[in-house]
Amino acid sequence: MSVRNTARDESHFRNRLAEIQVTVLAGGVGGAKLADGIAQHVRPENLSIVVNTGDDFDHLGLRICPDLDTVMYLLAGVANSETGWGRSGESWRAMGEVKRLGGPDWFALGDLDLGTHLTRTHLLADGLSLTGVSHHLCDVFGIGADLLPMSDRPAPTVIVTDEGQLAFQTWFVERQWQPAVKEILFPQDVRTTTQVTTALSKTHILVIAPSNPFVSIDPILNVYPIREMVTDLPAMVVAVSPIIAGKAVKGPAAKMMQEMGMPVTSSAIASYYDGLIDLFVSDVRDEDFPDQPDLLTMKTDTLMVDQGDRSRLAREILTFCMELIEK
Numbered sequence: 460m461s462v463r464n465t466a467r468d469e470s471h472f473r474n475r476l477a478e479i480q481v482t483v484l485a486g487g488v489g490g491a492k493l494a495d496g497i498a499q500h501v502r503p504e505n506l507s508i509v510v511n512t513g514d515d516f517d518h519l520g521l522r523i524c525p526d527l528d529t530v531m532y533l534l535a536g537v538a539n540s541e542t543g544w545g546r547s548g549e550s551w552r553a554m555g556e557v558k559r560l561g562g563p564d565w566f567a568l569g570d571l572d573l574g575t576h577l578t579r580t581h582l583l584a585d586g587l588s589l590t591g592v593s594h595h596l597c598d599v600f601g602i603g604a605d606l607l608p609m610s611d612r613p614a615p616t617v618i619v620t621d622e623g624q625l626a627f628q629t630w631f632v633e634r635q636w637q638p639a640v641k642e643i644l645f646p647q648d649v650r651t652t653t654q655v656t657t658a659l660s661k662t663h664i665l666v667i668a669p670s671n672p673f674v675s676i677d678p679i680l681n682v683y684p685i686r687e688m689v690t691d692l693p694a695m696v697v698a699v700s701p702i703i704a705g706k707a708v709k710g711p712a713a714k715m716m717q718e719m720g721m722p723v724t725s726s727a728i729a730s731y732y733d734g735l736i737d738l739f740v741s742d743v744r745d746e747d748f749p750d751q752p753d754l755l756t757m758k759t760d761t762l763m764v765d766q767g768d769r770s771r772l773a774r775e776i777l778t779f780c781m782e783l784i785e786k
């Protein structure tokens with residue numbers, strides 16, 4: 460393709476994208492990565508990211524919001540790329556002293572990360588909503604996209620295991636997600652925010668990120684009336700599989716699928732989202748799966764190792780969705 464064509468295609472892509480509102484439903488690392496890829500193409504004022512807060516908990520007297528921070532740090536370019544959570548260039552002096560003094564050190568809080576938790580806890584105590592805190596922190600980090608907690612009310616996810624009920628972080632971190640999952644409990648009658656319903660009602664493309672469907676996406680859909688809105692939206696709803704060739708890229712999704720009696724395949728994820736999505740994106744490493752009548756499918760390389768991957772995958776998905784919208 461000639462340079463001139465590429466330039467023309469590029470400006471055509473950007474002009475069409477300029478009118479498109481995109482909302483991403485995101486949880487942990489996989490969600491943050493695709494949100495970051497989309498943020499490379501979509502103007503900040505056209506991008507809303509609705510984030511799972513089911514992992515949130517109070518620890519050492521601080522309100523910890525892991526998925527909000529994972530997305531925020533990645534979009535701000537300060538995320539720890541090895542762990543996927545916390546800050547890059549972190550130091551551990553406060554946590555080391557907590558350990559020496561006999562405090563709980565099972566949940567590793569770096570010094571920079573503690574700055575976020577201390578400030579968020581202070582602002583919440585001052586009466587700011589979790590959405591207000593998110594907007595304040597994103598302003599400081601220079602993030603233009605609208606980073607929205609799924610609710611301003613706590614909505615803690617509880618994991619029912621073969622050892623009984625465990626709070627999410629106890630199961631995920633303290634027990635390293637080893638206790639077998641029998642069921643996942645979400646609080647009922649938690650409502651979302653006007654900021655989320657506004658973002659959803661004006662969105663043209665809704666992306667369900669390659670996050671864990673059970674503990675990152677379901678908690679968001681469980682918050683009223685998000686599932687109902689996603690089901691009824693005129694928007695193009697696209698989900699990206701978190702499973703590649705029978706494995707989860709990161710975290711417990713594959714193990715949970717086995718424990719809950721699901722085949723560990725992308726098509727099982729597509730079926731899980733049945734009725735919610737118009738388009739399903741799976742990985743070229745995956746087996747082909749039977750076409751579902753009212754579901755469009757797209758195969759590409761969904762493995763996001765670096766920002767180039769994230770940007771390429773996001774561009775492919777946005778291009779595919781815009782072509783469908785314009786039909």
Ligand code: FO1
Pocket residue numbers: 486487488514524525526528529544545565566567568572628631632
């Ligand atoms: N995950 C761990 O496996 N071990 C940790 O010590 C840990 C600390 C931590 C601190 C701040 C934060 O925002 C996230 C942290 N995570 C840790 C990840 C956290 O458990 C998230 O809930 C998961 O990433 C799932 O989304």
